Amino acid sequence: MFVLVLNAGSSSQKSCLYSLEESIPDTPPKPLWEAHLDWTVAQSGGVLTVKSNDIRQRIEVEKKESALQILLDTLTTGKTKVLESFNDINAVGHRVVHGGAKYSQATVIDDEVKKAIASLIPLAPSHNPANLEGIETIEKLLPEVPQVAVFDTAFHTTIPQAAKVYPLPYEYYQKGIQRYGFHGISHQYCSQRTAQILQQPLESLKIVTCHLGNGCSLAAIDKGICIDTTMGFSPLEGLMMGTRCGSIDPQIPIYLMQKYGLNVENVNHLLNQESGLLGVSGVSGDMRAICKAMSDNNEQAQLAFNIYLYRLKKAIGAMVASLNGLDVLVFTAGVGENSAIVREKTCGGLSYLGLQLDLDKNNANPVDKNIAAEDSMVKILVIHTQEDWAIAQMAFNWTI
Numbered sequence: 509m510f511v512l513v514l515n516a517g518s519s520s521q522k523s524c525l526y527s528l529e530e531s532i533p534d535t536p537p538k539p540l541w542e543a544h545l546d547w548t549v550a551q552s553g554g555v556l557t558v559k560s561n562d563i564r565q566r567i568e569v570e571k572k573e574s575a576l577q578i579l580l581d582t583l584t585t586g587k588t589k590v591l592e593s594f595n596d597i598n599a600v601g602h603r604v605v606h607g608g609a610k611y612s613q614a615t616v617i618d619d620e621v622k623k624a625i626a627s628l629i630p631l632a633p634s635h636n637p638a639n640l641e642g643i644e645t646i647e648k649l650l651p652e653v654p655q656v657a658v659f660d661t662a663f664h665t666t667i668p669q670a671a672k673v674y675p676l677p678y679e680y681y682q683k684g685i686q687r688y689g690f691h692g693i694s695h696q697y698c699s700q701r702t703a704q705i706l707q708q709p710l711e712s713l714k715i716v717t718c719h720l721g722n723g724c725s726l727a728a729i730d731k732g733i734c735i736d737t738t739m740g741f742s743p744l745e746g747l748m749m750g751t752r753c754g755s756i757d758p759q760i761p762i763y764l765m766q767k768y769g770l771n772v773e774n775v776n777h778l779l780n781q782e783s784g785l786l787g788v789s790g791v792s793g794d795m796r797a798i799c800k801a802m803s804d805n806n807e808q809a810q811l812a813f814n815i816y817l818y819r820l821k822k823a824i825g826a827m828v829a830s831l832n833g834l835d836v837l838v839f840t841a842g843v844g845e846n847s848a849i850v851r852e853k854t855c856g857g858l859s860y861l862g863l864q865l866d867l868d869k870n871n872a873n874p875v876d877k878n879i880a881a882e883d884s885m886v887k888i889l890v891i892h893t894q895e896d897w898a899i900a901q902m903a904f905n906w907t908i
């Protein structure tokens with residue numbers, strides 16, 4: 509059976525096709541086909557990279573409107589073809605970033621679910637519209653095939669009230685203003701994979717997962733249950749990110765409007781797209797470019813890096829306080845998986861926790877490995893997050 513996964517973000521569309529037998533394998537299988545559409549790498553338009561049949565194809569895409577169809581066509585045509593027809597697909601899973609308070613589990617998509625995703629667009633304006641577009645495109649193409657929404661918020665619905673409710677007048681909590689948390693598919697996958705790699709029961713572990721990609725968040729996971737996370741009502745709270753500021757004094761946006769005449773749209777753009785690593789460095793929101801600029805003695809890039817790490821270290825401390833202890837620290841996503849220097853600096857500032865990195869292991873491009881020193885009291889893992897595989901499993905479960 510074939511399961512298609514669409515993982516739409518603000519500036520990219522990742523997609524995979526898995527071929528599955530009767531039961532789900534213990535470790536993630538290699539997808540049959542993978543496509544990645546990126547709108548940030550080209551001067552104009554987007555770049556689609558497709559991998560299948562041991563080949564890699566690059567296609568320039570001009571218009572966003574036709575992009576998803578071009579991406580899907582590579583499944584059934586050309587050198588990357590792996591299916592005779594779209595009708596061979598048995599189920600489709602979608603990453604949906606914001607599911608609100610209602611969805612604590614993956615669910616089959618119907619009109620009510622689509623309405624809920626649309627109604628949450630103001631809470632995740634860079635993500636939910638793209639998720640909805642993916643769902644509607646597939647609906648036209650494969651009206652009979654079950655589509656499953658897997659929510660980034662679902663894993664966090666166990667967070668206790670003291671961590672969930674903001675200190676605003678209570679009526680706003682009743683109206684839905686609360687901590688939702690995001691990247692839940694990745695945090696959950698990484699916690700389960702941790703138990704697998706260490707061959708220890710998940711129920712015996714206190715874990716902090718650091719999802720450091722374009723968006724960044726931490727989760728505090730006790731016995732497999734999420735008890736706290738750094739993102740909140742929207743994916744803007746918490747850590748400093750590529751272009752998002754993370755937590756700042758809430759008076760600042762008010763002051764920006766009063767003093768500089770910015771309107772709501774301007775402030776929204778400033779905090780979500782012009783801040784973070786990009787805003788401080790003036791160079792880029794991409795950690796690779798920041799590190800390159802630092803090696804060229806760019807002081808603003810160095811400052812951006814220092815703020816990123818300082819805030820990351822403090823936030824890990826807060827998650828450890830929530831957990832009242834720590835057994836495993838996990839690094840994942842683009843920065844967490846690939847940047848040895850970010851891992852080294854983070855761990856260096858946490859030695860009081862009994863956490864000690866093995867520098868050689870850290871520098872050896874670890875994937876799904878423990879990189880802590882032998883005598884470290886806390887394990888340190890690098891895990892390749894496989895959100896797509898987690899989504900595929902949940903979509904598969906709806907077909908049996």
Ligand SMILES: Nc1ncnc2c1ncn2[C@@H]1O[C@H](COP(=O)(O)OP(=O)(O)O)[C@@H](O)[C@H]1O
Pocket residue numbers: 517520720721722723750793794795796841842843846847
């Ligand atoms: N070798 C690397 N060193 C440092 N950062 C990296 C490296 N490779 C990728 N990244 C970072 O990972 C980020 C993307 O992470 P990813 O998890 O793919 O993001 P998302 O899914 O949020 O789009 C990039 O912006 C880049 O900063």
Ligand SMILES: CC(=O)OP(=O)(O)O
Pocket residue numbers: 517518605635660690691721722723724743
């Ligand atoms: C929720 C979120 O921030 O997602 P991403 O990191 O993919 O932008």
Ligand SMILES: [Mg+2]
Pocket residue numbers: 721722841
């Ligand atoms: Mg991501």
